[in-house]
Each structure stands twice: as structure tokens, then as C-alpha cells.
Amino acid sequence: MRRLLVALLTLAAMVSVVSRASADAPSLKLPPPTGSHPVGSTDLHLVDDARRDPWVPTGPRELMVSMFYPALLSIGQRRPYLTTAEAKALLTESGLPDVDPARVAATRSSARVDAPPLLGKRALVVLSPGFGKPRTTLTGLAEELASKGFVVAVIGHNYESHGTAFPDGRVTECAACGSDSTLLPPIRSADVSFVLDTLTRGSSKWSWLIDRTRIGMAGHSIGGYSTPTAMVNDQRIRAGVDLDGRLWSPIPASGIDRPFLLLGRESEYTPAGPDTTWAGSWPKLTGWKRWISVAAAGHASFTDVGVLGEQLGLSKPGLLGGLRGMELTRAYVSAFFDANLRGGRQPLLDGPVAGNPEIKFWN
Numbered sequence: 001m002r003r004l005l006v007a008l009l010t011l012a013a014m015v016s017v018v019s020r021a022s023a024d025a026p027s028l029k030l031p032p033p034t035g036s037h038p039v040g041s042t043d044l045h046l047v048d049d050a051r052r053d054p055w056v057p058t059g060p061r062e063l064m065v066s067m068f069y070p071a072l073l074s075i076g077q078r079r080p081y082l083t084t085a086e087a088k089a090l091l092t093e094s095g096l097p098d099v100d101p102a103r104v105a106a107t108r109s110s111a112r113v114d115a116p117p118l119l120g121k122r123a124l125v126v127l128s129p130g131f132g133k134p135r136t137t138l139t140g141l142a143e144e145l146a147s148k149g150f151v152v153a154v155i156g157h158n159y160e161s162h163g164t165a166f167p168d169g170r171v172t173e174c175a176a177c178g179s180d181s182t183l184l185p186p187i188r189s190a191d192v193s194f195v196l197d198t199l200t201r202g203s204s205k206w207s208w209l210i211d212r213t214r215i216g217m218a219g220h221s222i223g224g225y226s227t228p229t230a231m232v233n234d235q236r237i238r239a240g241v242d243l244d245g246r247l248w249s250p251i252p253a254s255g256i257d258r259p260f261l262l263l264g265r266e267s268e269y270t271p272a273g274p275d276t277t278w279a280g281s282w283p284k285l286t287g288w289k290r291w292i293s294v295a296a297a298g299h300a301s302f303t304d305v306g307v308l309g310e311q312l313g314l315s316k317p318g319l320l321g322g323l324r325g326m327e328l329t330r331a332y333v334s335a336f337f338d339a340n341l342r343g344g345r346q347p348l349l350d351g352p353v354a355g356n357p358e359i360k361f362w363n
Helices: 002-024 084-093 101-105 135-147 181-200 222-233 277-284 304-311 322-341
Strands: 039-052 060-070 122-128 151-156 210-220 237-243 260-265 289-294 359-362
Touching (some): 039 181, 060 135, 084 101, 122 322, 210 322, 260 322, 277 289
Parallel strands (some): 122 151, 260 289
16 A cells, blocks of 8 residues: 555656746747738638539538738737647647647747738738648747748648647648648649639728739749649739749740749758759749759758757757758848849849858859
8 A cells, every 4th residue: 555655656756857947938939020011910711602612522611710910910810820739730630749738739829919000002912821831830930931021921731730729629630641732733823813812802992002013922842832823823923932842733835924933951952952843843933033053951951840840859960050040041031022022122132142051053
């Protein structure tokens, strides 16, 4: 009996230590954006009644879209990063079931929920996340663009991520996982066009904030792969960015004559690297273009995952630090859209600079 009592007391002490460690663990946070504007944010639940969902065709296509915008004042609560259910799904999909999902869900960002927007028509940038990942993994980039005066729409492509929460309490799973990746760009292209239709419609309050002649798109991984398809199908998209996304489907022979940026890992995306799809697509990008590689970057270096993983102690030796990855991604993507949607002068895009030794330009 005494041994049993000692064992129970020992177990209780261990549980107490673990609980205290979890409670005392520092909150995860994203670096604040560097632009001059405070950032506001709100979530939209959009329903495309004209289209059945391609993955679960029992109802219309539904999307959750996170809007980020320059705010008049930095008031309101900080934007929640994920619901606990979404965080749990992300961690399980990432092979990290032992990480407390509540800690990830409580990640601190800079945007303020429903803060009053700064009036005036502004360029719009649509962001599309990687396959299986929630739209919130592009929050750091979205906040940066909004702080520099862009309106940003981050699309949650339903059934294409592990866990998407809807206002009525539903959390959808990744019905598309395991599907042929070439099926995704046309679906995402249709999603983007629907979102643009909705936001720029005269009855939408967003039409008062968006200059429909200045629209761009950027995506990570599958989102980047889907960007050329969206540009071919929707001429409203005036400039595009592919962040570390292999272009499995060829760009049509007619090409894309609008500005385009390829930004990816040096280990994959150089003219002599393992990937051949960028080199094959390069001649078909006939407008202003840049091909930039980032030394020591990983696939997650272009999203929040690199930053949050680093804070969780999950960094891989030899890879670019999460904060540095975000810093470079923010700098080059915002410079690209400033130059090509607002006509700003951006020497950063002219070639290598001493302060960014990780960056290489390719022709």
C-alpha cells in the first residue's frame, strides 16, 4: 500500500510539473509588421450558390476568407490565430500531436478585429495557402502588406486544409487530400474569381476600399502553383507571385504578359536545380519578371510555419531562421506589389544587395 501511495504521489507531482510547464510556456507570436499603418482584420463566410463544391458536392462551394486592411485606429481585440480545433488538426497533420493546440491557437498577431478601415481605394492582394495548410499560415505576410497600405484577402479553400472552422461551429476536414495535385489550380482559380466578384460588387462595403484596376495574387506551394492559372482565367489579376510552388501544369503557349515573381528555395528552384518546372515556364512569362532564390530556405520559410516552428523548438539545423525567412518574404513580395500595382520605385528588385546575402537573381 505504501509503495502504491508513493507511486501515486510521484505521478501527481509529474502531472503538476507538466501542467505548470504548459501554463508557463511563452506565447507564440508573429513579428509585428513594418509598415506605417495599423492593421485591421475581419473574417468573411462566402457561399457560391452557382457552384457545387467539387470535393463534397452535396452543397454549394463555401469559403472562409480573412480580410486584412490598413486601419484608421489600432482598436479592438487582437485577431485570434486559429480555433483550438483548427490548431489540433494542423498539428496532427504536421506530425506534432504532442504539442498543445491551445498554445498554437493563442498565437499573438498584430491585426485588430473589425478595426475601422482607413478610407480610400487601395490595391488588393489575394493570398492562397499551401495544400493542407490553413489560410492563417499566411497571416504574417498579410499583415505586412496591409500595414503598407494594401487590402488583403486570404482565401481558405474549403476541404483543402486540415481543419476549417465555420461560424456555425462546423470544422471541415481535408477531403481533397490524396487527390491529383493538377486538379487544384482550376478549382482555386474559380475560388479567386468568385472572391473578386464578391468583394468588388457595388453592394459590397469592400468595393469602397478596393481599386479593381489594381489586383494581385500570391500563393505558397499549391497556392503559388495555382496563381498562373488564376491569372490566365481572370484578367483582373494584374500581377502574380509563386512562393516555392512547383508548376506541374504548363503555362499555356499564349503565356502571361503581366508581372510575375518566382521566389523559392535555392535547393530546389535554380536553373540547374532539381525542379525543372520553373525553367520550363520562364519563357512563357513575357511581362516584367523576376526569378529569385533564397539560400538555406525550407518550404516553410515563406510562411508563418517557419516562425512558429522555431518558437516551438522545431527548427532544423542549417535551415534559414524562421524570422529571417519571414523578413525576406515580406520584403520582396511587398516590393513586388508596390512596384507593379502602385508604380513605386523598388531598387530591391533590381538585383542583389549587400544586406541580403541569401538572395540570388536568375535570368
